[in-house]
Amino acid sequence: MSITAAPPEAETTAERIPLSYNQEFLRAFDKGGTDGAFGHRHTLVCGWRVTGAIDLVALQKALDDVVARHEILRTAVRGDEQGGHQVIEPPSPVLLEVRELGEGASREARAEEFLNELDARPFDVRELPHLRAAVGRFDASDAVLVLATHHTSTDAWSLQVIMRDLASAYAARVAGGGQARQDVAAQYREFARWQQETAASARVDRARGYWRERLAGARITGITSDRPRDENLASAYGVHRFVFDAQLSSAVLRTARDKRCTPFMVMAAAYSVLLRERTGTTDVVFPTFSSGRYEERFMDAVGPFFNFVPVRIDTTGCATVGEVLGRAREACVGAYQHEIPFARIAEDSPELLAPFADGSLAVVAFEVLQTAFPMEGSDAGGPEFAEIRHRTRSQQVSSAIPDGGLWAMDVLPNGQLAGSLKFDHHRFDESTAADLVARFRELLSTLADAPHTPLD
Secondary structure, eight states, X not given: OOTTBOOSXXXXXSOOBOOOHHHHHHHTTBOOSSSBTTSTTXXXXXXXXXXXXXXXXXXXXXXXXXXXXXXXXXXXXXXXXXXXXXXXXXXXXXXXXXXXXXXXXXHHHHHXXXXXXXXXXXXXXXXXXXXXXXXXXXXXXXXXXXXXXXXXXXXXXXXXHHHHHHHHHHHXXXXXXXXXXXXXXXXXXXXXXXXXXXXXXXXXXXXXXXXXXXXTTOOOOOEEOSSOOOTTSOOXXXXXXXXXXXXXXXXXXXHHXXXXXXXXXXXXHHHHHHHHHHHOOSEEEEEEEXXXXXXXXXXXXXXXXXXEEEXXXXXXXXXXXHHHHHHHHHHXXXXXXXXXXXXXXXXXOGGGGGGGGOTTEEOEEEEEOOOSSOOOOOSTTSOEEEEOOOOOOXXXXXXXXXXXXXXXXXXXXXXXXXXXXXXXXXXXXXXXXHHHHHHHHHHHHHHHHOXXXXXX
């Protein structure tokens, strides 16, 4: 039975709440409770260094306040003869783990190891709420706070919303013992209904026309894996992490400014050349992600809003590496100007997804992480929070994705470029991941410092 099947007991609400397009997209990758989109490792985990004393009683209450505030954290996705729908459950306590981290290596190293360990833990999608927390303490005023969620209920942007609301709720609990006074949060079910209500509109029709023309004859570019997919094996994801040196990072950001591009556009150009070299095709299509929130009222909401956005960069006729940047800029601007739910794009361009069915190919999505609410402190006198983003320790076992691979870049506060490449050990060797990153670094350097280098 699918993990999304309805349980035999009566549901807690008579109201039938529709799924969003993204939840329907996730259901297409449902492989049960062990693997796929509803698998026990399809999680999101983030960590913050906390400077200052932590009141654990107040933290527990604040975590529970967050679950009460955001319904999606206690929402189950069900399926029956009528299709998929959401079921919202009453609030329940968040699991809070506390551990003493002790002495040993540097605190920065131990903090990252603690975060990696929790990132590798399974999280049953049937376990509500879809939020866990852990505090690792070095001493009374230095700790690590880790938040873990199931990806079917959140995205990277949502985790930062959760952390911001948690800090506010914690401050209120410490100050007066009551809940924080916050504006009413938009709920994910409102977003799902809004998507259904606006499915047919002139704007959506225009965007669909753009994508039909833009993606005519296109398929997402898949990378040949070291070993073909074995349907009898559950995925075994690990992650290769890296941080580029300050000189290269500065050159990439300078190129973005000089060419009136975003850092993502520059890195997308280098990635498209990498795919061109790896696959032999000059017409590259890769998926990236947006926050998928569309309207201002959903910016402070929690849920799986993230949207799959195809980027097609045709390098045919480009004589130099630098010329690819112009193509990448045009492709990215067009993609984001015409963004609609990926399900609508796939309806019109079904061949786009063909590589997912090819057991010898892996689709590797490429993104640059977006920081919604930088958390560098809290109210005067309270603890200060600094997100752990400078990560260099790779993992043999990590959280998973439904299929393929995920390449995520980040522009750190100090300007350095950091990244991770998530891959299935059953299909790729870690040396392959390291080689891809090494070649990507070379291409970034060439694009920034020697853009007139011949493409071939």
